[in-house]
Amino acid sequence: MTIRIAITPGEPAGIGPDLVLQLAQQDWPAQLITIASPELLKDRAKKLNLPIELIPYDETVPATPQAKGTLTILPVELAEEVKCGELNAKNGLYVVESMRVACEKNISGEFDAIVTGPVNKGIINDSGISFSGHTEFFATESNTADVVMMLATEGLRVALVTTHIPLAYVSKAVTYERVINVTEILHSELISKFGIDDPTIYVCGLNPHAGEDGHLGTEEMTTITPALDELRGRGMNIVGPLPADTLFQDKYLQHADAVLSMYHDQGLTVLKYKGFGKAVNITLGLPFIRTSVDHGTALDLAGTGEAEVGSFTVALNEAINLANRSKKHG
Ligand SMILES: NC(=O)C1=CN([C@@H]2O[C@H](COP(=O)(O)OP(=O)(O)OC[C@H]3O[C@@H](n4cnc5c(N)ncnc54)[C@H](O)[C@@H]3O)[C@@H](O)[C@H]2O)C=CC1
Numbered sequence: 602m603t604i605r606i607a608i609t610p611g612e613p614a615g616i617g618p619d620l621v622l623q624l625a626q627q628d629w630p631a632q633l634i635t636i637a638s639p640e641l642l643k644d645r646a647k648k649l650n651l652p653i654e655l656i657p658y659d660e661t662v663p664a665t666p667q668a669k670g671t672l673t674i675l676p677v678e679l680a681e682e683v684k685c686g687e688l689n690a691k692n693g694l695y696v697v698e699s700m701r702v703a704c705e706k707n708i709s710g711e712f713d714a715i716v717t718g719p720v721n722k723g724i725i726n727d728s729g730i731s732f733s734g735h736t737e738f739f740a741t742e743s744n745t746a747d748v749v750m751m752l753a754t755e756g757l758r759v760a761l762v763t764t765h766i767p768l769a770y771v772s773k774a775v776t777y778e779r780v781i782n783v784t785e786i787l788h789s790e791l792i793s794k795f796g797i798d799d800p801t802i803y804v805c806g807l808n809p810h811a812g813e814d815g816h817l818g819t820e821e822m823t824t825i826t827p828a829l830d831e832l833r834g835r836g837m838n839i840v841g842p843l844p845a846d847t848l849f850q851d852k853y854l855q856h857a858d859a860v861l862s863m864y865h866d867q868g869l870t871v872l873k874y875k876g877f878g879k880a881v882n883i884t885l886g887l888p889f890i891r892t893s894v895d896h897g898t899a900l901d902l903a904g905t906g907e908a909e910v911g912s913f914t915v916a917l918n919e920a921i922n923l924a925n926r927s928k929k930h931g
C-alpha cells in the first residue's frame with residue numbers, strides 16, 4: 602500500500618515553495634500531498650521555470666506513488682498575494698492553517714507523516730497567533746505533554762531538553778521532570794523508530810565545565826545528575842553530564858547513539874556545523890511522524906533558484922522510511 606505524506610511548504614515568501622517544487626522533479630515512492638496555495642506554487646514554478654502539474658487530492662482515491670513533475674494538492678487559501686522575500690503578517694494564518702490541516706489528517710490516520718518546510722516564527726506572532734515553532738505547535742494540537750526536538754545528520758543525533766525559549770528562561774526550564782521525560786522519550790524512540798536495541802545517550806551539562814563541582818553553576822548537582830542517576834538506575838546507558846564544549850569529539854561520539862543538549866544553540870550549533878543542508882529535524886513523542894528541514898526561510902533566496910534542496914530531501918526520505926517502518930511494525 603502506498604503511504605501518504607503531507608508536505609507543508611511553510612512561509613510563502615521564503616524558499617519552502619521553491620524546494621517543494623524542486624522535490625517534485627523526481628519520482629517518489631509515496632503520495633506527496635502538498636497543503637498549500639495552488640496559485641502560489643504555480644506562480645513560483647513559473648519564476649523558477651520548473652514544470653509542475655497539480656493533482657487535486659481526493660481521499661476516496663487510493664494513494665499512488667507521486668510521479669515526476671507532479672504534486673498532489675490540498676488547497677489552502679492565501680490572504681494576500683506573495684512577493685518573494687517579503688514577509689506579510691496577513692498570510693500568517695495561512696501558514697498555521699496548512700500545519701493544522703496536516704496535523705488533523707495525521708491524527709485521524711488519513712496521512713502517514715508530515716514533512717514541514719521552514720516558517721518565520723516572528724511573522725506568525727505578528728499576525729496575532731502565538732507561535733514558537735512547529736515542535737510546540739504540533740505538541741499542543743495533538744494534546745501531547747512532552748515532545749522532543751532531535752536533529753540528525755550522518756554520524757550525529759542531537760536532542761534538546763529545551764527548545765524555543767529565551768536563554769534567560771533555560772535554567773528554570775531544565776527541571777528534574779523534564780530531563781527524565783525527554784530522556785525517556787529519546788531512549789524509547791531510538792529503539793522504536795531507529796532500531797537501536799540498547800541505546801547510549803551522552804548528556805551535556807548546562808553550565809561551563811558542567812558546573813565545575815558547583816563553582817560555576819549548580820544545576821548539574823541539584824537537577825541534571827539526580828535525574829540521570831534515576832534513569833541509570835532503571836538500566837539506561839546514560840553518560841554525563843559532561844562539559845558541552847568537550848563532549849562533541851569522536852572519543853565520545855563514537856559510542857553515542859544520541860547527545861542530549863540542554864538548550865537550542867548548545868546542541869544545534871554543533872549539529873549544523875557538521876551537517877547543515879544535509880540534516881533532518883525529527884519531532885519525537887508525537888502520536889504521528891513529523892520531520893523537517895534543518896534550515897530557515899532564507900528569504901534572500903526565494904524565487905532565485907539558488908536554494909539547495911538537500912535537507913528537504915533528507916527530511917522527506919526520513920519521513921517515508923519512518924512511515925514504512927511504522928506500518929511494518931504496527
Ligand atoms: N524549520 C523551520 O521552520 C525553521 C525556521 N527557521 C526560521 O527561519 C528564519 C530565518 O532564520 P535564519 O537563522 O536566517 O536561517 P536560514 O536558514 O533561513 O538562513 C541562514 C543562511 O543560510 C542560507 N540558507 C538557508 N537555507 C538554505 C538552502 N536551502 N539553500 C541555500 N542556502 C540556504 C540563507 O541564505 C542564509 O544565508 C527565522 O524566522 C527562523 O525562525 C529557522 C530554522 C528552522
Ligand SMILES: NCC(=O)COP(=O)(O)O
Pocket residue numbers: 733734735736737869882893
Ligand atoms: N532550530 C529549529 C527550528 O527553528 C525549527 O523548529 P520547529 O519549527 O521544527 O519546531
